[in-house]
Amino acid sequence: xxxLKSTPPRRLHLNxxxxxxxxxxxxxxxxxxxxxxxxxxxxxxxxxxIAEAAKFDAVFLADNASIADQIDFRxxxxxxxxxxxxxxxxxxxxxxxxxxxxxxxxxxxxxxxRFATLDHVSGGRAGWxxxxxxxxxxxxxxxxxxxxxxxxxxxxxxxxxxVVKALWDSWEDGAVIGDKTxxxxxxxxxxxxxxxxGPHFSVQGPLNVPxxxxxxxxxxxxGASGDGRELAARHAEAxxxxxxxxxxxxxxxxDLKARAAAFGRGPDAVKVLAGLTTVIGSTExxxxxxxxxxxxxxxxxxxxxxxxxxxxxxPDRLKLDEQLPDxxxxxxxxxxxxxxxxATLAQSRQHGYTVRELxxxxxxxxxxxxxxxxxxxxADDIERxxxxxxxxxxxxxxxxxxxxxQDFVDGVVPILRRRGIFRTDYEGATLREHLGLARPENQxxxxxxx
Amino acid sequence: xxxLKSTPPRRLHLNxxxxxxxxxxxxxxxxxxxxxxxxxxxxxxxxxxIAEAAKFDAVFLADNASIADQIDFRxxxxxxxxxxxxxxxxxxxxxxxxxxxxxxxxxxxxxxxRFATLDHVSGGRAGWxxxxxxxxxxxxxxxxxxxxxxxxxxxxxxxxxxVVKALWDSWEDGAVIGDKTxxxxxxxxxxxxxxxxGPHFSVQGPLNVPxxxxxxxxxxxxGASGDGRELAARHAEAxxxxxxxxxxxxxxxxDLKARAAAFGRGPDAVKVLAGLTTVIGSTExxxxxxxxxxxxxxxxxxxxxxxxxxxxxxPDRLKLDEQLPDxxxxxxxxxxxxxxxxATLAQSRQHGYTVRELxxxxxxxxxxxxxxxxxxxxADDIERxxxxxxxxxxxxxxxxxxxxxQDFVDGVVPILRRRGIFRTDYEGATLREHLGLARPENQxxxxxxx
Numbered sequence: 001x002x003x004l005k006s007t008p009p010r011r012l013h014l015n016x017x018x019x020x021x022x023x024x025x026x027x028x029x030x031x032x033x034x035x036x037x038x039x040x041x042x043x044x045x046x047x048x049x050i051a052e053a054a055k056f057d058a059v060f061l062a063d064n065a066s067i068a069d070q071i072d073f074r075x076x077x078x079x080x081x082x083x084x085x086x087x088x089x090x091x092x093x094x095x096x097x098x099x100x101x102x103x104x105x106x107x108x109x110x111x112x113x114r115f116a117t118l119d120h121v122s123g124g125r126a127g128w129x130x131x132x133x134x135x136x137x138x139x140x141x142x143x144x145x146x147x148x149x150x151x152x153x154x155x156x157x158x159x160x161x162x163v164v165k166a167l168w169d170s171w172e173d174g175a176v177i178g179d180k181t182x183x184x185x186x187x188x189x190x191x192x193x194x195x196x197x198g199p200h201f202s203v204q205g206p207l208n209v210p211x212x213x214x215x216x217x218x219x220x221x222x223g224a225s226g227d228g229r230e231l232a233a234r235h236a237e238a239x240x241x242x243x244x245x246x247x248x249x250x251x252x253x254x255d256l257k258a259r260a261a262a263f264g265r266g267p268d269a270v271k272v273l274a275g276l277t278t279v280i281g282s283t284e285x286x287x288x289x290x291x292x293x294x295x296x297x298x299x300x301x302x303x304x305x306x307x308x309x310x311x312x313x314x315p316d317r318l319k320l321d322e323q324l325p326d327x328x329x330x331x332x333x334x335x336x337x338x339x340x341x342x343a344t345l346a347q348s349r350q351h352g353y354t355v356r357e358l359x360x361x362x363x364x365x366x367x368x369x370x371x372x373x374x375x376x377x378x379a380d381d382i383e384r385x386x387x388x389x390x391x392x393x394x395x396x397x398x399x400x401x402x403x404x405x406q407d408f409v410d411g412v413v414p415i416l417r418r419r420g421i422f423r424t425d426y427e428g429a430t431l432r433e434h435l436g437l438a439r440p441e442n443q444x445x446x447x448x449x450x
Numbered sequence: 451x452x453x454l455k456s457t458p459p460r461r462l463h464l465n466x467x468x469x470x471x472x473x474x475x476x477x478x479x480x481x482x483x484x485x486x487x488x489x490x491x492x493x494x495x496x497x498x499x500i501a502e503a504a505k506f507d508a509v510f511l512a513d514n515a516s517i518a519d520q521i522d523f524r525x526x527x528x529x530x531x532x533x534x535x536x537x538x539x540x541x542x543x544x545x546x547x548x549x550x551x552x553x554x555x556x557x558x559x560x561x562x563x564r565f566a567t568l569d570h571v572s573g574g575r576a577g578w579x580x581x582x583x584x585x586x587x588x589x590x591x592x593x594x595x596x597x598x599x600x601x602x603x604x605x606x607x608x609x610x611x612x613v614v615k616a617l618w619d620s621w622e623d624g625a626v627i628g629d630k631t632x633x634x635x636x637x638x639x640x641x642x643x644x645x646x647x648g649p650h651f652s653v654q655g656p657l658n659v660p661x662x663x664x665x666x667x668x669x670x671x672x673g674a675s676g677d678g679r680e681l682a683a684r685h686a687e688a689x690x691x692x693x694x695x696x697x698x699x700x701x702x703x704x705d706l707k708a709r710a711a712a713f714g715r716g717p718d719a720v721k722v723l724a725g726l727t728t729v730i731g732s733t734e735x736x737x738x739x740x741x742x743x744x745x746x747x748x749x750x751x752x753x754x755x756x757x758x759x760x761x762x763x764x765p766d767r768l769k770l771d772e773q774l775p776d777x778x779x780x781x782x783x784x785x786x787x788x789x790x791x792x793a794t795l796a797q798s799r800q801h802g803y804t805v806r807e808l809x810x811x812x813x814x815x816x817x818x819x820x821x822x823x824x825x826x827x828x829a830d831d832i833e834r835x836x837x838x839x840x841x842x843x844x845x846x847x848x849x850x851x852x853x854x855x856q857d858f859v860d861g862v863v864p865i866l867r868r869r870g871i872f873r874t875d876y877e878g879a880t881l882r883e884h885l886g887l888a889r890p891e892n893q894x895x896x897x898x899x900x
Contacts (some may be wrong), residue, residue: 003554010682026633028628028630028635029630029633031630032632033630034630035626035628035629035630035635036626039626039659040570040658041540041570041571064658065560065658066658067641067656067658068658071636071638072634072635072636072638072821073633073635074635076658077658078567078658078659078660079567079570079571079659080563080564080567080659082532082533083532083533083536083564083567083571084536084566084567086533086534086536086537087536087537087539087540087571089537090491090536090537090540090541091540105557105559105560106557106560107517107555107556107592109555109592110515110555110556113515113530114530114533117528117530117533117534118533119531120489120490120491120529121491121529121533121534121537137654140652141559141652141653141654141655142557142559142653143651143652143653144652159733176485176486176489177479178485178486179485180478180479180480180481180483180485180628182476183479183523183747183749184480184522184523185485185521185523185525186522187522188521188522191517191521201593202590202593202594203590203591203592203593204587204590204591205591206517206526208490208514208515208518208526208527209529209530210489210518210528226735235818248814276476297633298600299633322775376673395539405899432760450551
């Protein structure tokens with residue numbers, strides 16, 4: 001007879017971030033890769049099906065509203081996430097579908113509607129990753145000559161997200177009656193305008209979509225700055241962190257949960273999922289070899305430019321076979337590279353790396369933490385972070401796709417299961433259920449009863 | 451031995467407009483209907499699969515950015531079309547997917563990207579129906595207190611559409627090289643900014659999506675006004691007309707093709723697809739009975755309000771068992787109901803209808819032409835219009851869905867095939883190929899060689 005437990009065990013959450021051919025910029029050059037995978041829906045569906053077979057929580061799609069990379073050397077985020085996720089949802093049954101959309105270059109009514117629709121067509125598996133979009137190229141595609149400043153972007157994002165949530169709540173659960181006998185289709189007493197008038201938006205509502213299966217799609221955010229953390233603390237239900245170290249991630253999670261508490265939200269209301277690039281080999285030496293082979297397939301001029309961009313210096317100041325220059329100045333807190341800059345610098349100094357060695361150590365330098373090793377080593381790291389509360393889960397960014405994900409699923413997942421920290425099957429049907437998040441009450445009902 | 455023909459025969463085009471449970475507002479009340487069909491992706495997929503099995507050209511989804519109907523009595527257009535069409539594309543292989551999106555409440559970069567993505571994920575089956583959105587509810591969901599006036603909406607729509615086309619052409623065909631040996635991913639000489647600076651939009655480009663399988667998605671429009679016809683003549687490749695009579699449709703098609711010629715476009719560059727609501731019975735009497743039963747299931751207060759709206763009068767001026775008032779004043783040309791108003795009035799006067807009889811004759815009054823009859827009668831009508839060039843095809847709006855479509859497919863389609871005017875199988879893979887439209891040259895290449 002098993003013991004009854006009063007609370008269910010904490011569960012590890014795993015997402016896969018489907019960045020076309022993988023996180024190492026040269027992934028498209030491998031023999032098994034299709035260079036056109038980045039615009040081939042079958043590729044994304046295949047990756048999602050591998051993740052679903054392994055019972056992952058969700059697939060995640062990043063996004064951008066410009067060509068923000070050097071396309072002569074590598075694929076970009078091209079296909080619009082919500083449409084791609086609808087395609088993925090049609091070919092899967094359980095896995096969550098989280099897509100990125102910008103609050104700076106959209107309207108709240110459209111975003112509320114698209115993600116509510118995605119929640120309906122996926123049967124309650126949708127999540128929206130809220131971003132403010134900081135690149136100049138995107139600004140210039142939407143009538144601006146400069147990027148709106150950080151505070152302005154976050155003020156708009158905060159109002160935007162509040163309006164979207166109000167629109168999602170504009171239909172009460174059960175508003176659709178559909179009584180064939182009486183002819184009553186909707187109980188209009190349960191459908192409400194939102195009547196929002198704010199500094200950035202005026203939105204009358206209601207939304208023209210009934211409340212969706214999850215109450216509303218899961219809100220995801222990745223803010224690292226002070227403004228970003230406030231936005232996450234107020235609204236986010238899952239956060240993708242870019243923490244580079246265990247201590248940093250632990251501190252990040254504690255800070256975020258304290259900020260969330262100030263908004264009256266409990267410690268389980270926000271899950272911290274840490275970004276993690278994996279390079280897997282059957283021995284550590286094999287994994288390191290794989291990493292170096294992949295990195296050496298990236299044109300060095302590309303890698304130099306990318307690293308220089310992160311460090312905020314001109315590429316000609318970096319010499320491949322010398323160490324980093326001494327006098328690098330820290331990018332501002334508003335810069336998404338702030339954390340990465342610190343970690344990169346520390347790593348470089350600690351090991352006395354040349355620029356070439358540093359680029360290899362960063363697996364090309366994607367901005368997230370990299371683990372290179374055996375399945376056992378990776379499982380150890382994940383277990384340590386998870387058990388200590390440095391993360392509730394991971395947003396995996398495999399070196400190559402689908403290969404790097406398949407290696408993770410075949411090698412790491414069985415170990416995590418043997419250790420009892422990752423599910424062997426889905427226990428629920430919705431993304432909220434996978435993440436252990438409550439279905440949100442309708443704010444309007446809640447206000448009525450307050 | 452058959453005679454060789456120098457030109458392929460003209461082909462009839464058939465789309466189905468999937469308006470949730472069907473075009474008669476009471477369709478959801480039938481015994482076989484699911485009242486929640488309007489938010490159930492399986493319903494839309496099922497309708498699309500019936501249409502694809504019958505080798506239709508496309509499914510079509512209308513759209514609106516507000517609750518623009520009386521939801522206490524009937525379903526509305528709720529799910530966002532491009533996401534729903536991605537779901538449909540995933541469950542079909544040939545049928546085109548045409549979705550409506552507004553130029554008044556979107557940004558060109560986003561729309562270019564969403565429809566290019568839909569074209570990629572569907573393998574070249576996407577179409578965009580360009581609308582300007584005339585209702586006050588939509589305006590108030592996007593920060594406006596009034597509907598922008600007709601000329602302003604169309605000026606924006608025209609610039610919007612030009613920018614979208616330029617973005618679609620910002621990558622030349624063949625720009626993606628993907629040469630694993632040299633490491634060249636994209637030939638950046640084949641990717642161009644659009645550098646648009648206009649009264650409504652400034653868009654730098656290029657789009658972050660390579661040119662899509664069809665060159666670009668098929669452009670669809672439904673303009674009836676002078677401004678609408680100019681927009682269609684300049685850009686549209688298919689037009690959904692709301693012509694109420696044979697003569698009117700013939701005149702409309704001639705006018706449109708003459709206007710298109712002024713933009714240097716040939717007579718086959720724009721296909722005219724007439725809206726057509728069908729109510730089918732095995733005898734005419736049975737079809738009429740079906741129509742009256744359906745109409746009588748609509749609450750009369752709803753039908754009166756709807757008719758009054760079209761006629762631009764207060765509902766209390768209409769008495770169910772009296773004829774229409776004498777002194778009705780015509781809505782302006784900018785009003786989408788202009789054509790419908792004329793036809794309704796003429797029909798009413800000609801037959802001496804009471805308001806109740808008129809509402810029955812209009813099958814509830816959706817604004818498009820209604821045929822009530824046997825499959826043979828409907829096939830006769832379609833053949834007559836098609837052979838005389840009053841239409842290149844039809845945008846079918848069945849009374850009920852999927853039932854009314856299934857009746858059309860089982861009853862009317864075999865007759866059209868026996869008469870040799872409708873295909874027995876798909877001859878191509880893309881929506882353009884179904885519609886007999888050429889793959890557009892890249893305007894940028896064309897400009898270079900000019």
